[in-house]
Amino acid sequence: MSIKTKVLTKSLWVFHAATSPCNNCDIEIIDVLTPRHDVERFGMVLVGSVRHADVLLVTGVPNYKTKERLKKLYSQVSQPCLVIAIGNCACGRMMFKESYNSPCAVDDIVPVSAYVPGCPPKPEAMIAAVVKLIDKLK
Amino acid sequence: MMAILNYLIFPGFLFSACIGLLAGWVDRKVTARIQYRVGPPWYQNFMDIAKLFTKEIIVPEGAKLTFLLAPFLGLLSSILVATILGKSLDINFSGFIGDLIVVLYLLTIPAIALIIGASSSQNPLASVGASREIKLVLAYELPFILSMITVIIKSGTVIQIGNILGHQFSAGSNIASFSGALAFVAVLFCVQAKLGFVPFDASEAEQEIMGGVLIEYSGMPLAIFKLTKAILLYTLPLFLIIMFMGKDVSPLFLIGKYILILVIIILIKNTNPRLRIDQALSFFWGPVTVIAAIALILAMLGL
Numbered sequence: 001m002s003i004k005t006k007v008l009t010k011s012l013w014v015f016h017a018a019t020s021p022c023n024n025c026d027i028e029i030i031d032v033l034t035p036r037h038d039v040e041r042f043g044m045v046l047v048g049s050v051r052h053a054d055v056l057l058v059t060g061v062p063n064y065k066t067k068e069r070l071k072k073l074y075s076q077v078s079q080p081c082l083v084i085a086i087g088n089c090a091c092g093r094m095m096f097k098e099s100y101n102s103p104c105a106v107d108d109i110v111p112v113s114a115y116v117p118g119c120p121p122k123p124e125a126m127i128a129a130v131v132k133l134i135d136k137l138k
Numbered sequence: 139m140m141a142i143l144n145y146l147i148f149p150g151f152l153f154s155a156c157i158g159l160l161a162g163w164v165d166r167k168v169t170a171r172i173q174y175r176v177g178p179p180w181y182q183n184f185m186d187i188a189k190l191f192t193k194e195i196i197v198p199e200g201a202k203l204t205f206l207l208a209p210f211l212g213l214l215s216s217i218l219v220a221t222i223l224g225k226s227l228d229i230n231f232s233g234f235i236g237d238l239i240v241v242l243y244l245l246t247i248p249a250i251a252l253i254i255g256a257s258s259s260q261n262p263l264a265s266v267g268a269s270r271e272i273k274l275v276l277a278y279e280l281p282f283i284l285s286m287i288t289v290i291i292k293s294g295t296v297i298q299i300g301n302i303l304g305h306q307f308s309a310g311s312n313i314a315s316f317s318g319a320l321a322f323v324a325v326l327f328c329v330q331a332k333l334g335f336v337p338f339d340a341s342e343a344e345q346e347i348m349g350g351v352l353i354e355y356s357g358m359p360l361a362i363f364k365l366t367k368a369i370l371l372y373t374l375p376l377f378l379i380i381m382f383m384g385k386d387v388s389p390l391f392l393i394g395k396y397i398l399i400l401v402i403i404i405l406i407k408n409t410n411p412r413l414r415i416d417q418a419l420s421f422f423w424g425p426v427t428v429i430a431a432i433a434l435i436l437a438m439l440g441l
Contacts (some may be wrong), residue, residue: 002151003188007188007189007192010182010185011182011186035174038170038175039176040170040175040177042178043179043185047344048348048349048353049348049349051355052349052352052360054189054193070393078194078356
């Protein structure tokens, strides 16, 4: 493993990109950061600006408006940047697949590195996903 | 040659950056313990800086050259302050007349670098942050300078850091008098604002203006800003120790006093909500300036 990957995996800064979710996944993401699970132990912090981010957490089904926003967001991050799709909606659109306002899935817009299914996924599931992602990077 | 080594290694860049990043870890760890969390490991800030150096640097469209130069301006001046202060603790180093004035000027440059960088980045949220930073600088400089004048008068009107230390060595610490203690209280709030810590972090409020002045920075320039902040976290408490607690600056006492001031700053940070910029302004121009002015009058009366 190169030094570049090593320092990246030791300090993953997370940006929360909500593409019209129902807010359940967002609440579970906040759970990961709060004292119960405290991922700052592993150097993960939530950042305000997408320019500082190493990981995009995408929640929800993109619609015609948020699709463009997500594309723009991904073009603004400084590489290397990973994308994690949180929740059933972001993973495969589930019951919104045939919906009139759902043009495409998240992985049609940006390259997704990890999928976390669940409605909403448990905080433990998200931590497990990050651990698997770090193993994959190595 | 020696001067360059002093500037780059000890007590300049390398030393002050390492101490500053460790102090930044103390800050994160104490914050985590107060919030009943575990907190990051001790090398976390070093990892963050190393990671930022490996990331891509993005220059937004329409940004001026100053966007990339501003971080270095802040870093170079804060290293210079760290070097001057570190060398003035050396008993054989005499310094030059007026080095206190130079330090006072250099300490405002990191804030000015933030303002220049933010306003050349063409981002509306960054310009909101820059305007808040300008107001904050205007707010805290007045009580800061007043407190420093108090120290100068207490030390027999000398403007040389070595002489102020020497005066305290023979006549006792400045903080052990009424005027010194009041000036110390005033200057502690100013240091809090200079470091950009809560309750005076309106210029880079993560939750409302998404990082404010730092919003467009990525990769290496962001790392330089973080390093500047780390060096200031080492420099400003050291400056307070030299100005107010200079009676005994042997290494053990120095470390003890540094940790004491650091913990006070962290506790203020963790027990207060963020002030709006107008509240910060009226706080500094109201109570804090009054305290500093009373300290100045007491010092002139010889108390």
